[in-house]
Structure formats: C-alpha cells, structure tokens
Amino acid sequence: MSTAPKKSKKKKPNQRALPLKAILVAGLGLLVLVVVLLWSSLFKSYPVEGKKQMLAIGTGDTYSGFIDRLAKEKQVSFPIILKLYQKFIINDTLKAGVYEIHQGMSVREVMDLISNSENAQMNRILVIEGTSFKQLIDALNADPLVTHEIGKLPYEQILKELNIPYSHPEGLFAPNTYFFAKGETDRKILKDLYLRQVKALDRAWENRATGLPYKDKYEALIMASIIEKETSVDSELQQVSGVFVRRLQQGMRLQTDPTVIYGMGDNYKGNITRQDLRTPTAYNTYTINGLPPTPIALPSQKAIEAAMHPDSSDNVYFVATGNGGHKFTSNLQDHNRAVQEYLSVIRAKN
Template sequence: MKWLTRLVLAAFLLAVVWLSWVVFVPIEPPATPYTITVGPSRTLSQVATSLKQEGVVRSRGVMVLLARLQGTDRRIKAGQYRFNGSISLWGILQRFAEGNPDEASATVVEGWTFRQFRNLLDQHPDVTHDTAGLSDGEILARIGASEPHPEGLFFPSTYYFTPGSSDLDIYRRAYVTMQRKLAEAWQGRNSTLPVSSPYQLLTLASLVEKETARPQDRTMIAAVFVNRLNKSMRLQTDPAVIYGMGDAYHGNITKADLRRDTPYNTYTRNGLTPTPIALPGSAALAAAAHPAASDVLYFVARGDGSSYFSQTLDQHNDAVRKYILKKGN
C-alpha cells in the first residue's frame, strides 16, 4: 500500500505546484500598461473568461473559484484597473478585492431622461457631488451650456473617471460629447428634413429613441414622423404624452391622458415637442438624420418588440385590430 500512498502524495504535490503556478506566477500581459475593464453589469465570471482568452490568466475556473471563496465576486466594483508589467492571478484578485479601480465608471443608458442621469450621479459613491442643491438650470450654467432645458443634451454612454471626480466634470463631458455627435448628424443629414436646427433634429431623435430600440425599425419610425411633419399631421406618439404627464404617469396611459393638453401632447398639438423627451444614442441620431425612403404614415406595435407600418389609415386600422385588439387573422 506504500506505493499507493506515495502516488497520492505525488499527485497532491503536483496539484499544489500547478495551483501555485496558476495563481502566483506572473504572466506578461499583451500590452503595458494593461487595463482590465469591469462594466457595471459585467460579472467576475465574464471578466475571467475574457482574461483567459487574452492569455492573462492560466485558468478561468481557478480564478472564479478563488473569487467566490474570497467573496470578491460580490464586491467587485465597476471601473478600469491598470497594471504595469507582469501580473498574477492573485494580484488581479487582490486589486478587485480592494475595490479601488484606477477609473470608476458611470453608464448612462440610451433613452434615459435627464432626471435618471442625475439620479445616477447623485447616488454614485465615487463621485464628488458638487451639484447637490443646484437646479437643472444652474447645472447647465456651470457646464457652459446655453440651452434652458437639460433634456436630451447629454450623450448616453459609459464614462470613466478618477474616483472623487466632480459630477460637473461628467455632465460636461456628456454634454460636449452630445454636441459633437449632434453636429456630425446635422452636417450629414438628409437636406429635405423638415427640421430647421440641430436642436430640432435632437428632439426628433429623442422621439425615435423612445418609440423603438429595434435597429430595423428606427429609420422607419423616423420616416413616419418626417412624413407626418411634412403633411402637417400630428405626430401622435405616446412617449411624448407620457413625458408631459411627469409624475402623474403611473404605468398606464388612458384616453383622457391623450385628450389632456400639455406642451408635449402630440395628440393635441402640431409639430415636434418643445424639447427632446430623452437622451438619444447614436443610432437614433442617425435614423433621424437619414429616415427610410418610405411614404408610411402609421405604425403599431406587433407585441414582439417590432412595429407594423402602414401608408393609409384603413391599413393602420386593420393592423390595430390584428395586433392590438387581436381581432385579425
């Protein structure tokens, strides 16, 4: 039986040597400095998979197991972690466990309102809250914005920053980014669009953003709005009505809501809304600047995330019966 004991002992020692090699022996990263990005919704398991694919760790499974044993998988903070020179799996986990990324991050989602953006920064633990107590207008003034209303002026993206940075710096970056993106869309727009300023294009893009997140439908939604504007037809878009309702909206929109006049009720007022209704992303800006070449005037939700487009009111009514009232074939 001694040979069996020796065999087990040898296997155990080999396992210890292998594990030590996997965990503690550094690896030269593909670039120096090497940056590991942990997104706000990215799990440590996903990070480990990426690191294994890039050859920065030798075993994804060992990394995940150690992270769970340490509790690092529950404490990891979003941000960017920079490493200079060779790095070990243990060194990576220790950096994650410390919870001090070289750059923290804040993700602004396409279609969010400015209020949601502000709530994000107000509650962010790595931000210095210099805007506490300021009105929206005061924030705009502090970042050098000339517009009186904040909606739509900030580009939705993930912003990385040094922990302790002022929220004003993040607002300023998001504002400047949107100004650049909007200028590019305006410069390359279809010259026949019924909008007279970049701000109107931004407003149109926000309506497109809120009506669909489906890439195939964005340019068609834009075409509906553009065609209606050209024909002096009311836009009749529910997200604008909901925006105008403010805190009175509780998840359902009624016929009375559609009849109640507000500056944002596109059932009672002609033309675009007075301001954007959300923060549009690049795809919505592109769709607003280049609508599909179509004479559609109506659309209705199919119930699967897509929309059905019609050229006439009769076609639209048929679509409503089929997809909304469920009376069609």
C-alpha cells in the first residue's frame, strides 16, 4: 500500500518582525521630525546684530505678535512650536522693558528672558508728537538714568557730534517711546531717534504722490511738522495737508498760527495778537511766502505720510469748530461763515 508523500509545511514568515521594524522606523522618523522642529524654532540662534543688542518690548506687546514677527522675518520656521512652548511651558505674558540679548542665545532663551520682569530694564524716554527739539533735550538732560555727553552743547555742536548734515535740529528726531538701558548716553539715544526719523522720511518720500510742491524731502518734513501742530485728529491729517499743498500751488500764503508761535520763541506767552501776526519773522507764514526755513516741531510718521499724500478736495481754508476738529471749505465766503459759527460756539461756552 503506497502512501502519498506528505506535503512539507512551509514556514510562515515572522509576522511580528515586520510590524516591529515598521514601528521602529516610524518612531525614528518621528524623533527626527521632532528634533528638526525643535531646532528650527526653539533652539535656533536668535538674530543679534553684533555681540549684543537691546530688545525693546512695549506695553501691550504679546508673545503671539513677537513670534509672528520672527516668522515673518524668516528667523523661525515653525512658529506654532514657539506658541505651544509659551502656552504650556512659560505660561506667562511678555514684560515691557528693554532686554540685553547676547550673540549665541537661542530663541527659547530669549523667550524665557522676556517673560521675567526682573530681567527688564524699564527706562524710557517718551517723545510726544508735536513737541520741540528743545523739549526733547530738556527731557534728556533732566533724566538721571541717562549718561549726559552732548545734551548741553549748542544745537549746532550737537548735530556735528552726531554727524547729522543739517544746520537746525528741529523735526529730525522721531517722536516715539524710546526704551533704553540704564546709563545709556544721550548721544546714542539722539542718534537712534534721528535714524528712525530718517528711515520714516525716506520711505514716505519714495512712495509720495505726484505733483507735490516740495523741492526735496526736507521741505516735506517742514510741511509734516506744520500739519502735526495744526491738528491732533488723525482723520484730518490728509485734509490739512491738502489745504496747505493747494495754497502753495496757488501762490497763497500758508497763514498758519503754529509757525508764528514758533518764530516768537520765548516771547510767546500763550496768546497771539494781531500785532504778532503782522510782525515779520523767518517763520511767520502770514508775512512770508512759501514754507518756513525749518520744521517747527517733531512730526510723527502719520504726519509725514500725510504731507506726502494730501487729500484730493479743493479746500483751501479750515477753522476749528469749537467742538473738536475743523471745518474745511473751498471758498472765502464759506470760510467766513464757518468762522462765525466757531465764534458762536465759543461765546455759548463762555
């Protein structure tokens, strides 16, 4: 009796080995991904110009805004990692002030640094739009946290010390909240404020509207300072600019009170008389044609932009309403009516 040969059983492949290998490969890949993410965000070097620099954090600044700025400047590749780190590890808010950042510090180290108010240097100079260079210098000279080097020199000498190619300092320094380290020199503070203003002016000049009656960007800065002094309402800046630009284009005198006040200097006691309007000075735009020789205040970036982009109306007059803001008109008859309305409001209040 013959028996059929037994079929040999084939060994099944090790079903456990393949999944284990796949898990190891996947785990290794995930680890590599995590390392890449962490390096590209948390452990990447924070960009520092030179060996160290000061990082200013203003009141109201947020970690989200700080991280978004780093991402926009392509300093980090995965901002979500930083935001998760801030939320779950730091779990705190930014502290306003100035921080000293050293070359070689990682983004994580900087984030940790600016979350601790003990690391902050809270010194600051507040330069308000429309104030004068004299007020800025007086504030610097009175600040005990500033190292005084040049602030008490004559203005012309200050400009020479800062290598500024102008003969008059007015308008050349940006009105900003300026954070600085304790002991910072007035030389450094003034130079930084000057560079900020130059940058704002250059950018606005490059993008200016066509047909403006300025010979150069310095004349535009002069106009910006007048606009700054004429209104504190941001929505009116371009309208005021439009009035003065059209007056220049039509050969009209600017006839703006702030220039008269600036030209009076220390003789101004709070009121302008008719005699003041008739008294010639280099800045009295009731007696001179065109622009005054220099700015009359420190104009903000908004005022500079307005000087470069006047409105397109035909208004050449404006007067205060008495209730905030101004009434703009295109002819003398309407202007005189607006003046009478203003006087009625003032009489009613008194």
